[in-house]
Amino acid sequence: MWGYFAGLSWRSLRRTPALTALMVLTIALGIGASMTSFAVFRAASGDPIPWKSHQLFVPLIDLWGPEHHDDDKEPPDALSYTDATALMRAHAAKRQSALYPVGFSLIPADASRSPFTVQGHAVYSEFFPMVDVGFRYGGSWGETGDEQHLAQVVISSALNEKLFGGENSVGREIDLDGTRFRIVGVLEAWNPQPLFYDIANGNHFGSTDDLFVPFNWAIDHRMQTRGNNNCATDSDPGWDGYLRSSCVWISMLVELPAVADAEAYRRFLDGYHSEQQAAGRFDWAPNNRLHNLPEWLAHEHVVPDESRVSMLIAFGFLIVCLFNVIGLLLAKFMRRAPEIGVRRALGASRGRIVQQFVIESGVIGLVGGLLGLGFTALGLAGVGLIFDPDIADLARLDSELVLATVLLAVIATVLAGLFPTLRAAQVRPAWQLKAN
Amino acid sequence: MSLKPILSALLHNKAGAILISLQIALTLAIICNALFIIHQRLSYIDRPSGLDESELFTFINVWVGRPADQNLADLLLRDLQTLRSTPGVVDAFFSNSYPLRGGGWSTGLQRQLGDKQPRAHAALYMVDEHALATYGAQLVAGRNFTAADVNEYGSQETMEPKVVMLTRAIADKLFPDGDALGNTLYLSDKVSPSTVVGIVERLQTPWVGGAWADGFYENTILVPYRSIAEPGGYLIVRAEPGRRDEAMKAVEQRLLASDRMRVISRMRSYEEVRANAYRRDRGMAILMSVICGVLLLVTAAGIVGLANFWVGQRHRQIGIRRALGARRRDILRYFQIENLMISLIGVVIGIAAAILLNLWLVTHYEMARLSLLYILVAAVLVLALGQLAVLQPARRASRVPPMVATREA
Numbered sequence: 001m002w003g004y005f006a007g008l009s010w011r012s013l014r015r016t017p018a019l020t021a022l023m024v025l026t027i028a029l030g031i032g033a034s035m036t037s038f039a040v041f042r043a044a045s046g047d048p049i050p051w052k053s054h055q056l057f058v059p060l061i062d063l064w065g066p067e068h069h070d071d072d073k074e075p076p077d078a079l080s081y082t083d084a085t086a087l088m089r090a091h092a093a094k095r096q097s098a099l100y101p102v103g104f105s106l107i108p109a110d111a112s113r114s115p116f117t118v119q120g121h122a123v124y125s126e127f128f129p130m131v132d133v134g135f136r137y138g139g140s141w142g143e144t145g146d147e148q149h150l151a152q153v154v155i156s157s158a159l160n161e162k163l164f165g166g167e168n169s170v171g172r173e174i175d176l177d178g179t180r181f182r183i184v185g186v187l188e189a190w191n192p193q194p195l196f197y198d199i200a201n202g203n204h205f206g207s208t209d210d211l212f213v214p215f216n217w218a219i220d221h222r223m224q225t226r227g228n229n230n231c232a233t234d235s236d237p238g239w240d241g242y243l244r245s246s247c248v249w250i251s252m253l254v255e256l257p258a259v260a261d262a263e264a265y266r267r268f269l270d271g272y273h274s275e276q277q278a279a280g281r282f283d284w285a286p287n288n289r290l291h292n293l294p295e296w297l298a299h300e301h302v303v304p305d306e307s308r309v310s311m312l313i314a315f316g317f318l319i320v321c322l323f324n325v326i327g328l329l330l331a332k333f334m335r336r337a338p339e340i341g342v343r344r345a346l347g348a349s350r351g352r353i354v355q356q357f358v359i360e361s362g363v364i365g366l367v368g369g370l371l372g373l374g375f376t377a378l379g380l381a382g383v384g385l386i387f388d389p390d391i392a393d394l395a396r397l398d399s400e401l402v403l404a405t406v407l408l409a410v411i412a413t414v415l416a417g418l419f420p421t422l423r424a425a426q427v428r429p430a431w432q433l434k435a436n
Numbered sequence: 437m438s439l440k441p442i443l444s445a446l447l448h449n450k451a452g453a454i455l456i457s458l459q460i461a462l463t464l465a466i467i468c469n470a471l472f473i474i475h476q477r478l479s480y481i482d483r484p485s486g487l488d489e490s491e492l493f494t495f496i497n498v499w500v501g502r503p504a505d506q507n508l509a510d511l512l513l514r515d516l517q518t519l520r521s522t523p524g525v526v527d528a529f530f531s532n533s534y535p536l537r538g539g540g541w542s543t544g545l546q547r548q549l550g551d552k553q554p555r556a557h558a559a560l561y562m563v564d565e566h567a568l569a570t571y572g573a574q575l576v577a578g579r580n581f582t583a584a585d586v587n588e589y590g591s592q593e594t595m596e597p598k599v600v601m602l603t604r605a606i607a608d609k610l611f612p613d614g615d616a617l618g619n620t621l622y623l624s625d626k627v628s629p630s631t632v633v634g635i636v637e638r639l640q641t642p643w644v645g646g647a648w649a650d651g652f653y654e655n656t657i658l659v660p661y662r663s664i665a666e667p668g669g670y671l672i673v674r675a676e677p678g679r680r681d682e683a684m685k686a687v688e689q690r691l692l693a694s695d696r697m698r699v700i701s702r703m704r705s706y707e708e709v710r711a712n713a714y715r716r717d718r719g720m721a722i723l724m725s726v727i728c729g730v731l732l733l734v735t736a737a738g739i740v741g742l743a744n745f746w747v748g749q750r751h752r753q754i755g756i757r758r759a760l761g762a763r764r765r766d767i768l769r770y771f772q773i774e775n776l777m778i779s780l781i782g783v784v785i786g787i788a789a790a791i792l793l794n795l796w797l798v799t800h801y802e803m804a805r806l807s808l809l810y811i812l813v814a815a816v817l818v819l820a821l822g823q824l825a826v827l828q829p830a831r832r833a834s835r836v837p838p839m840v841a842t843r844e845a
Contacts (some may be wrong), residue, residue: 022741029730030734033727033730107501114696177502234594239591306719309473309797313469313727320734320735323455327452327456328742330451330742330745334749387716388715
């Protein structure tokens with residue numbers, strides 16, 4: 001029966017090629033526009049570490065007080081050196097790391113090669129197991145490296161490829177701005193997008209770290225942050241004055257596996273605030289935050305507003321297209337009232353008529369979806385003109401998106417066809433036969 | 437021609453009319469907001485930077501091996517000499533950022549100290565006496581910095597300039613009486629005041645777009661420093677007319693020849709800087725234009741399709757009317773007026789939807805209130821589109837011969 005209906009649909013569509021083409025094109029355009037913007041949105045809003053994102057938290061401390069708030073009462077989005085090191089010393093989470101972006105010039109051992117800049121983060125050794133990154137060779141510098149402030153470095157597999165052709169470089173040295181660093185580990189290929197462990201510094205997409213150095217080494221050597229530095233008041237002169245200041249420039253990531261751990265950490269943060277209050281540093285009520293990773297990504301607007309607005313507009317466009325299709329299907333189905341009359345008179349039930357027209361809308365949707373797939377591919381090719389190329393590169397037409405595109409087209413068209421279908425099923429056979 | 441028969445015919449055929457009305461309403465709502473977004477983005481792009489951008493280029497120079505402060509100061513001066521003596525180069529200077537770069541420093545400025553005193557926010561550029569000539573920025577009052585004004589600025593030092601220059605925008609904001617020149621202001625509450633010695637017509641901040649940067653995009657303060665706080669920074673160079681590309685190559689070669697322990701990166705013409713800064717704005721404007729265009733086409737196609745269907749459906753009635761004496765022009769009018777009525781209903785619903793959509797965008801995203809002008813423009817556009825789309829079906833209807841009335845059934 002289904003095959004028969006599909007054949008009928010095909011013949012009926014071929015009888016009105018212009019109208020059919022118009023409907024197919026309308027659906028394809030609507031689907032193409034909305035799936036393109038959806039692909040970009042999906043790329044930008046993906047969870048970079050889905051298996052663990054709800055166990056990773058970003059603590060924030062309100063060290064500036066209500067005077068410096070904007071209207072939203074939110075504490076600053078990074079920590080001061082004083083607070084970051086206090087949280088590290090307290091060690092109240094399963095794992096934790098203060099971190100900030102640093103940059104070096106790398107001077108190749110081979111004098112004929114020019115120096116080049118490398119970027120990375122100053123982190124604690126617990127950072128690596130916390131973000132679940134594997135090592136191809138070696139490992140982290142461990143707690144001893146943290147405590148002894150050693151010039152040790154973990155490099156990315158890309159940098160290892162560039163410098164050593166991908167062989168095991170553990171134990172070898174690299175020259176970063178005149179300091180000889182010993183390589184203790186080489187990471188697996190790792191490119192989390194967005195760069196979730198340092199969202200506050202704004203380079204969410206497209207940047208990857210070449211290396212990681214011990215936090216304490218970076219502080220000892222007065223490495224300034226390559227990211228944001230926000231100060232509520234002037235700091236005293238010199239590096240020590242800067243470290244004592246209320247300037248915020250350090251990000252913090254903590255791992256809290258269970259819900260109870262997060263609760264305990266919240267209490268710990270409030271306790272810390274009260275301690276500082278007692279010491280005369282803060283004179284306001286605790287206003288701390290502990291965002292888990294998904295909340296933090298939303299809070300920091302990692303998905304650009306452009307992406308959301310364009311998705312909204314594109315889906316609005318799809319709805320207009322569907323309204324259009326409803327109208328055209330209505331015209332098409334009602335034009336066949338005489339045919340419906342004859343079939344009803346010959347014994348076809350209402351249900352059969354409905355079935356036939358649902359299949360006919362489905363066929364239009366399917367063809368529209370396939371064409372829409374082409375438009376989506378075209379849209380994704382041109383999306384770099386509109387969004388950051390770094391985000392555009394992430395938006396791809398994978399099997400999931402292909403399936404979603406075709407399914408959306410078929411379901412949307414069948415839904416759009418429901419009203420015209422029901423109207424067609426209402427046709428009274430006697431009236432139609434008489435009229436002819 | 438009386439509207440009543442058209443209205444009663446419409447009421448007999450509600451479904452199609454409602455569909456077209458809703459489609460027009462949605463189209464209108466989307467187009468108003470899209471036009472508004474396009475206009476907003478284009479107005480960002482059109483902002484003058486205050487620079488003569490045509491022969492300008494910029495790059496980053498970073499010294500390798502973290503040289504000591506005194507060495508950095510010497511290296512920097514030597515580089516500037518090398519740059520200024522390179523063939524094809526007119527002038528050059530060193531800064532912590534430049535207009536449209538996307539990142540930089542900002543500071544609060546006060547005329548009087550104290551927490552309650554008004555504070556104005558401004559972008560801060562550390563420049564020397566060559567900056568205005570290199571930028572091609574216009575000094576409208578007072579004087580430029582002199583070589584004697586310019587000092588080194590080391591890491592974590594407190595900034596305490598004796599003299600500063602302001603753009604006209606921030607000068608007018610801080611000194612509404614127009615007496616900025618020769619007056620003093622404070623960069624922070626720990627330092628002595630700075631005297632305003634020059635007013636620059638215009639110099640854009642490093643930031644583009646976004647509500648935060650939008651509030652002060654021409655508020656800029658220039659302080660006479662060469663920063664040695666970091667082992668590198670931005671160099672801005674003006675080439676002789678027509679020799680920019682040649683100068684860009686020559687500059688890199690000569691600097692590397694003078695000292696290899698450096699990394700030169702992001703060598704970009706100002707054209708490139710501008711294109712990069714406004715990429716999102718331009719892209720958004722293109723996307724919205726394409727969506728508007730296709731949306732109008734789809735809506736028009738829908739009207740053509742349904743109107744043709746109605747013409748077919750009413751074939752016999754049209755014939756009867758013609759036989760009873762209606763002229764071809766009357767039939768044409770009939771379909772045009774019918775379309776106008778349907779469109780008007782759509783426009784009324786659409787205006788409400790447009791305002792609601794805009795209010796939602798305003799609360800959730802950085803968008804401004806929609807002005808009435810856009811609604812009017814879009815409404816006229818949609819009505820005209822409806823009339824245009826119905827023309828072909830209406831013509832077809834008007835050609836139905838009176839004979840039809842006698843033939844069928």
